[in-house]
């Protein structure tokens with residue numbers, strides 16, 4: 001396993017700067033996730049690490065060695081893609097063995113490694129089949145086994161779960177986490193799915209428009225997002241983000257007033273999570289920290305009900321007990337504790353508190 005470092009890396013396609021400049025480190029054995037919306041440059045960053053794309057400027061280092069002149073085949077990375085990329089005419093066994101055959105390893109050693117990798121991904125009884133006879137989840141496990149069998153220094157995975165249905169995605173996700181932890185190989189994983197990033201990552205790198213906007217553990221990003229973009233991208237449901245103004249520690253926006261905030265005066269975006277607010281019953285007195293707005297919709301989720309109202313120029317959600325009842329248009333009061341609030345600059349989106 002290796003420490004992977006990017007120093008001031010950029011990628012330009014013609015006039016278009018797709019990535020960077022980006023500085024980034026994946027520590028030895030770390031599971032690093034690149035997370036961001038479509039087109040933000042995740043795959044391009046990964047391809048530069050693999051050597052499939054040249055960097056326009058900057059350096060990619062493995063264990064301190066510049067990989068600039070090292071072709072992909074010699075970087076000792078194993079890649080897993082969304083589109084399994086299996087050879088249809090080869091059996092599962094032959095697919096997994098393929099990289100070893102390329103290395104001209106002795107047959108006996110090849111067979112032992114293939115069987116071990118197949119065992120690890122739970123495919124020992126499928127080795128004679130061709131890919132066409134496998135489910136999507138099994139195909140992706142063949143691709144994983146083919147990556148493991150090479151015993152690479154680095155795993156690179158680009159949206160490997162995207163083609164799987166919801167249930168398979170969850171089980172394969174757990175499998176990938178377990179496997180990589182077990183093997184201790186440095187892994188860089190690309191996804192636009194925040195839930196995937198939260199469950200897999202040691203650290204998440206959030207990207208936007210070719211730039212890194214925040215790096216942190218899943219918990220750090222959830223509890224203290226550095227900007228409104230990360231706040232709105234990480235966590236489910238997304239953090240509520242309302243527009244308004246702070247004066248003397250009091251936030252005021254359309255149908256909202258929240259007192260006791262520790263942030264300077266100014267135009268802001270105020271964030272809070274649905275699970276940290278409380279829906280009030282009608283007969284309680286004014287709390288000083290609440291939204292009071294007509295109900296837009298209720299969304300029953302089984303264990304609770306999501307209450308949706310329009311306030312502060314946004315659709316705001318709050319969690320209520322599952323027995324909560326109201327009709328669209330009924331006035332709803334939602335208490336938002338000031339210590340659960342995040343304050344971002346209205347213009348730049350940067351954190352202010």
Ligand code: ATP
Nearest residue numbers: 013016018036037038039040041042043044045192
């Ligand atoms: P997705 O999740 O949709 O794959 P991404 O975050 O991985 O998105 P990239 O594929 O890295 O994004 O693309 C980043 C930007 O660079 C996009 O705007 C894309 O259109 C552009 N781009 C990527 N490859 C090329 C290329 N070969 N030529 C020109 N532009 C490209």
